[in-house]
Amino acid sequence: MNPRPEPVSPSDAALVEAYRAGDQSAATLLVARHATPLGRFLVSSGVGPDEAEDLVQEALFRAFRRIDTWRAEASFRSWLFTIAGNLVKDEYRKRRGRMMVSIEDRDLADHNDPAATLDAKDAEERLAAGLTRLPRLQREVFLLRVNGGVEYEEIAATLGTTPGAARVHFHHAVKRLKELVR
Amino acid sequence: MTCGDLLDRMPVVAAGRGSWSAEEAAHLAECVECREDWALIQQARTLGQAGERVDTGKIQSQVLARLAAARRADRIRRGGWVAGLAAAAAVALMLWRGNIPPTNATGPATTAPTVENFSIPVAELETLDGGQMQAVLENLEAPLSAGGTPDVPNFGDLDNEQLQSILGSMEG
Numbered sequence: 001m002n003p004r005p006e007p008v009s010p011s012d013a014a015l016v017e018a019y020r021a022g023d024q025s026a027a028t029l030l031v032a033r034h035a036t037p038l039g040r041f042l043v044s045s046g047v048g049p050d051e052a053e054d055l056v057q058e059a060l061f062r063a064f065r066r067i068d069t070w071r072a073e074a075s076f077r078s079w080l081f082t083i084a085g086n087l088v089k090d091e092y093r094k095r096r097g098r099m100m101v102s103i104e105d106r107d108l109a110d111h112n113d114p115a116a117t118l119d120a121k122d123a124e125e126r127l128a129a130g131l132t133r134l135p136r137l138q139r140e141v142f143l144l145r146v147n148g149g150v151e152y153e154e155i156a157a158t159l160g161t162t163p164g165a166a167r168v169h170f171h172h173a174v175k176r177l178k179e180l181v182r
Numbered sequence: 183m184t185c186g187d188l189l190d191r192m193p194v195v196a197a198g199r200g201s202w203s204a205e206e207a208a209h210l211a212e213c214v215e216c217r218e219d220w221a222l223i224q225q226a227r228t229l230g231q232a233g234e235r236v237d238t239g240k241i242q243s244q245v246l247a248r249l250a251a252a253r254r255a256d257r258i259r260r261g262g263w264v265a266g267l268a269a270a271a272a273v274a275l276m277l278w279r280g281n282i283p284p285t286n287a288t289g290p291a292t293t294a295p296t297v298e299n300f301s302i303p304v305a306e307l308e309t310l311d312g313g314q315m316q317a318v319l320e321n322l323e324a325p326l327s328a329g330g331t332p333d334v335p336n337f338g339d340l341d342n343e344q345l346q347s348i349l350g351s352m353e354g
Contacts, residue, residue, distance in 0.1 A: 027249065028242050035238045043233030044226060053236045060245045065252060127225055146226045149197040167190065174189060174219055181222065 012076035016067060031060055034080055041081050041147045045088045045139070046132050055091070059084040078150050078158035085140050123181060130180030134173055141166050142173035183209060188216050192223045 010018070010029070018026035035056050042052045042059075063070075063083050070079050131139055140159060144150040152163040152170075159166070188209055194200040202210065210216050 024246065024249075027246060031242045031245055032238055035236055035241050036234050039233030039236035040230035041233065044230035047233075049232040049235060052233050053241065056236050057241050057244050057248075060241065061248050061252075064245065064249055123225060124229055127222070127229060131226075131229075142226070145193045146196070146223055147230045149193055149199060171186060171189060174222060177226075178218055178222055181225075 013072045016070060016072075016076060019064070020067060027064055030076070034077055035060065037077060037148060038080055038084055041143055042084055042088065044131065044143050044147050045085065046128060047088060047091070051091075055084065055087050059087055062087075074157040075150065075154050077148055078144055078154050081144055081148055081150075082140075082158050085136075085143075089136070126181045127177065130177045133180060134176060137161070138169045138173040138176070141169040142177070145170050185209075185213060185216050185219075188213075189219050192220055196223050196227050 010026075012030065012033070015026040015030050019030070038056045038059060039052045042055050043049055047055055059080060063080055070076065131142070134142065137159065141155055144155050144158070145152075150158070152166045155161075155166040156163045161169075183205055188206055191200065191202075191206065195202060210220060
């Protein structure tokens with residue numbers, strides 16, 4: 001007897017189509033699928049964990065309000081990340097350049113060694129600060145690649161560049177961050 | 183394999199969606215630059231972990247509630263437009279048909295002036311005594327003066343040419 005096949009979860013594109021056709025439950029599934037990666041992306045972008053939830057909600061709300069503008073050329077997730085990135089930029093502008101980094105609230109590795117904990121905390125602070133100092137395109141490519149695991153082709157489609165350029169931005173970002181973190 | 187190739191693979195391995203091949207693992211063990219890159223990628227992923235604490239259930243309900251409210255607002259806005267257009271169309275139709283209702287709907291209906299009910303206000307006759315009343319009547323019965331009212335020109339003495347000239351000036 002063959003084992004029962006695993007139920008195939010609908011693709012993002014299928015869920016978006018269903019939502020456009022009036023199926024509200026499709027939105028629930030999309031939120032469940034993307035809220036956590038979106039939170040991760042936002043916190044990596046310099047948003048405090050306490051504010052991340054509000055921004056995740058805002059990004060998803062905005063995405064559903066303009067869902068007709070999503071073309072399946074880029075993945076739904078990277079499109080969401082772009083909306084979230086714009087929100088971060090707006091917040092950054094509102095705060096006149098001060099980022100929302102709140103290192104104290106971050107989850108740090110559980111070290112028994114206080115010195116190691118301090119070192120890790122210090123390194124995280126420098127990395128978070130370094131991310132805010134990267135040019136926007138470099139930062140977005142880096143965060144999409146590292147947090148979203150997004151391929152260069154998709155990043156290129158999302159950010160309006162070429163896969164080759166996205167790769168160069170990623171490599172530059174890593175090099176620059178290493179210098180800033182040292 | 184180059185350091186660049188390995189860097190491209192790092193996010194995939196860091197996310198747990200792949201593992202190092204033997205060649206990659208050997209390169210990583212020997213290359214200081216790549217080990218630094220790898221440490222940075224892992225650290226960047228750790229940085230985002232706090233973002234995983236978001237309450238997905240709460241976000242779901244809040245997003246759906248906001249979307250429902252926005253849809254309601256959209257419907258009301260659209261309804262307002264439709265009502266406004268309908269009212270404008272009704273006004274346009276009435277104007278076109280020349281059938282504008284009185285502006286004061288609660289007041290008495292006004293009637294258009296007609297020959298039958300047209301009247302000129304006159305003095306209160308009830309207050310006049312008999313002699314005065316007689317005088318008024320005689321005055322009314324008396325023929326108009328031969329010359330007519332002073333402000334009306336008497337054209338009787340004008341010849342045809344003069345009359346034609348007056349008519350021409352009246353017509354411009």
